[in-house]
Amino acid sequence: MPPFHDTPHTCTGFRILSKERLTPVTNRFVLEAPWVARAAQPGQFVVVRVVEGGERIPVTIADFDAQAGTVTIVVQEVGRTSRLLCALQKGGAVLDVVGPLGEPFRALKGKVVIGIGGGFGAAALYPIVRGLHQAGVMTEAILGARTKEFLILERELRGVCREVLSCTDDGSYGFKGLVTECLTTRLPQLGAREELEVVAVGPMPMMRAVAAVTAKQGIPAQVSLDPIMVDGTGMCGGCRVTVGGEVKFACVDGPMFDAHQVDFAELVRRNKMYKAEEAALNAG
Amino acid sequence: MRDVKPRVQPALQPVPDRLRNFDEMIQGYALEDALEEARRCILCKSARCQGACPLGNRIPQWIAELQQGRFEEAYRIIREISPMPELCSRLCPQERLCEGACALGIKHEPVAIGLLERFVCDQNRARPNGVDPTPATAPMTGSKRVAAIGSGPASLAFAQAMARAGHRVTVFERWPKLGGVLRWIPRFKLPSELLDAHLAMLTRMGVTFYTNTEVSWIESLLTDEDFEGVFIGIGASRPSMPQLPGESLKGICSSTEFLVRTFYSREELPNDWEPIADVIGRRVVVLGGGDSAMDCVRTALRLNAAEVTCAYRRDEANMPGSKKEVRAAKEEGANLQWLTAPVAFHSDDGRSVSQVECLRMELGPPDASGRRSPKPILNSAFRMEADLVVLAFGYEVESVFDNEHFFLMAPPKGTVRANPNTGATALRGVFAGGDCVTGPNLVCTAARAGLTAAQHMLRYFAGEPWDVLTAAPVVGSQA
Incomplete structure (x- = not known):
């Protein structure tokens, strides 16, 4: 039954088919949203509103199944709306799921793609890496978190990667240190630089560091600027960022951008950036 | 005499x-x-x-x-x-x-x-027994399901005309509130109850509205959702950016951001945005000379700004907006600086904007649009003090459909390609009209485009071949 046969879905909202706690502050929701699921592509996001009159928050699509008509989102409790959302249970519903929005991820020409996920950025990374894997690209992943309990989606990523390396700040699991340090040690084992490509999703300081490391090594890299997005539909310009000397909007021109063209110094100066950093610090 | x-x-x-x-x-x-x-x-x-x-x-x-x-x-x-x-x-x-x-x-x-x-x-x-503004609708026999994407003036006019002809219309809006650009017009120009009354009238005519719904796959409306005609009326909502040094400093926002943060409540604002309750004691500089610039100027004055300056690169006679808005802004105490163009934004603390660097301009010969094009005067640079800068350089069409339907969009600004005489696009059954086809224009021209598309969709339903509807030169007005 197509979703638009004369009874507004907004009456009932978008049903939560499952909810799973991934870390003490992170939840995975599978939502019934056939309309969104059918058009979704890796790298895109949705705008979610939990209650009538509530704020709109952009959330990256962590998985989608066009056949089943479902969209998966991973939500970290960082603000009032994400807390409200995380309080919902299976069988409940969110009011709106608007999307898919943003430009889909486009791989460059790398034969080997290393996906880097910081904190709950692993959720946004997963459909991108899976898409590449399905397209026959050799994929690897490096996951980073504060401690073992904040590390997510390792098992899922193993299913679509030939290698998954995990790092924790405290060494409670995997490599002790930052994802960039892990990347630097991994690179010499990967052979020809010209065949490599990096995709990083995570807190802004992590992506900035990945941009610096890959630039130095001459490896193409893309980063997701969804931490700075505001309304998600390109009408406010609140998420503007200079990329390659040109002002772009993260929500509609992105969220993925060439990491080496992004003016991170400018992003740091902007208010939103500090918020993103705080969120990263609070939640690992 | x-x-x-x-x-x-x-x-x-x-x-x-x-x-x-x-x-x-x-x-x-x-x-x-x-x-x-x-x-x-x-x-x-x-x-x-x-x-x-x-x-x-x-x-x-x-x-x-x-x-x-x-x-x-x-x-x-x-x-x-x-x-x-x-x-x-x-x-x-x-x-x-x-x-x-x-x-x-x-x-x-x-x-x-x-x-x-x-x-x-x-x-x-x-009047208690005034004329019901709801037009009579034709009987529903043989009626078809049609969709309108966007809920601005073009789509609303289209929806009304189609409902009047007896068809079942569904309007999709990505925002929580209906009205598109009409929602951002300050209340001192358009009281919001008039817009609400208009929407209520369309509902009485049988038009269905879906808010918070993104349509990113047009064909699927026709192939999977049983719609027999689609109208694209997504407007031009992406604020144009001047691409000047310092543009990303704190305290610089687009006209849309300024108006949304002023007129939306805290709960409705996206992603932890702070509402603007006042700008007391702040020096506001609005850049641009159209109607949205005047909307921002007049809104800032009502929010008790210490001073509101508006800089526009042409002169008063060549301002693109409505004269009554300019007159009202002047009466209300705005400082209008004509022949003044911004070239850079400066900051005292490296984070927030503190000055706008401008050049004085003079008018040269008329350009392609027929208006005299401004040229900078040598050595005329000066700085204006500013605590809040509002960028009102007009709007562009966001090219939302270009992944799937590049042929609907004309470069470089991504306007939807449609036959201006009929609204027909390259995609059979899909019409378009309003700002998304022409670039930013008036509410009445968008309404006309909606009516034109409706009229030709009826002809399409009556059997007029698609190639006849698209026959006139298919151009985006940007071309």
Whole structure:
């Protein structure tokens, strides 16, 4: 039954088919949203509103199944709306799921793609890496978190990667240190630089560091600027960022951008950036 | 030579009052004033006003009824042509349209057509047994399901025309509130209850609205959702960015951000945005010279800014917006700097904007648009102090469909390609119109585009071949 046969879905909202706690502050929701699921592509996001009159928050699509008509989102409790959302249970519903929005991820020409996920950025990374894997690209992943309990989606990523390396700040699991340090040690084992490509999703300081490391090594890299997005539909310009000397909007021109063209110094100066950093610090 | 009386001025809120509220500045005509003004119309046969109205509103006809005091009949005539006269009478730049063409205006002041239209509409609303503004709809037999994407003036006009013809219309809007650009017009120009009343009327006509719904796959509406026709009316909502050094400093925002944060409540604002409750003591600089620049200037004045400066690169005569807005902004105390163009933004602390560096300009020969193009004057750079800068450089079309339907969009600004005479796009069954086709234009021209598309969708349903509907040169107006 197509979703638009004369009874507004907004009456009932978008049903939560499952909810799973991934870390003490992170939840995975599978939502019934056939309309969104059918058009979704890796790298895109949705705008979610939990209650009538509530704020709109952009959330990256962590998985989608066009056949089943479902969209998966991973939500970290960082603000009032994400807390409200995380309080919902299976069988409940969110009011709106608007999307898919943003430009889909486009791989460059790398034969080997290393996906880097910081904190709950692993959720946004997963459909991108899976898409590449399905397209026959050799994929690897490096996951980073504060401690073992904040590390997510390792098992899922193993299913679509030939290698998954995990790092924790405290060494409670995997490599002790930052994802960039892990990347630097991994690179010499990967052979020809010209065949490599990096995709990083995570807190802004992590992506900035990945941009610096890959630039130095001459490896193409893309980063997701969804931490700075505001309304998600390109009408406010609140998420503007200079990329390659040109002002772009993260929500509609992105969220993925060439990491080496992004003016991170400018992003740091902007208010939103500090918020993103705080969120990263609070939640690992 | 006949004696011509001066134009009757409407009641206005005095400036000091205006600056303390967001109520309508123009309070409209009282009955006697309206009759007196209507009688200034000479009901000329040529009806230049009607020709100059994008909708072809039969102005002399309803003014003739008004002169006789037949208000209901006047309203009926207006409503036969205009899908939203309550809105257009307030928002049109009449001095460039009907009133600009008024024969009386050649030697005297033109008839106040906009104010008269507003009077007729307000009268009708106020009367307990006024004409129901809901037009009769045709019987639903043989009706088809049609979709409109976006809920701005183009889509609303399209929806009304299709519902009137007996079809079942569904309007999709990505935002929680309906109305598109009409939602961002400050309340002192368009009270929000008028928009709500218009939407309620469309609902009574059987139009279904889905808010918070993104349509990113047009074909699927036709193939999977049983719609037989689609209208794209997504407008031009992406703020143009001037690409100047320092543009990303704190304290610089787009006109949309400024207006949304002022007029939306805290709960409705996206992603932890702070509402703007006032700008007391702050020096606000608005850059740009169109209607949205004036909206921001006048909103900032009402929010008690210490000073509001507006810089525009051409001169007053070449401002693109409505003259009545510029006049009101001046009355309200705005400092308008013409022939002034920003070149960079500077910051004292490296984070927030503190000055706008500008150049003085002079007008050169006319450009492609027919307006004289501004050229910078050598060594004229100066700085304006600013605590808040609002960028109002106009809007572009966001190219949302280009992944799937690159052929619907014309580069470089991503306008939707459609036959301007019919609204037909390259995709069978899909029409488009309004700002997303032409680039930013007026509410009335968008409404006309919606009506044109509806008229041709009906012909398509009646069997007119698609290649006939697309036959005229398919161009985006940017081209």
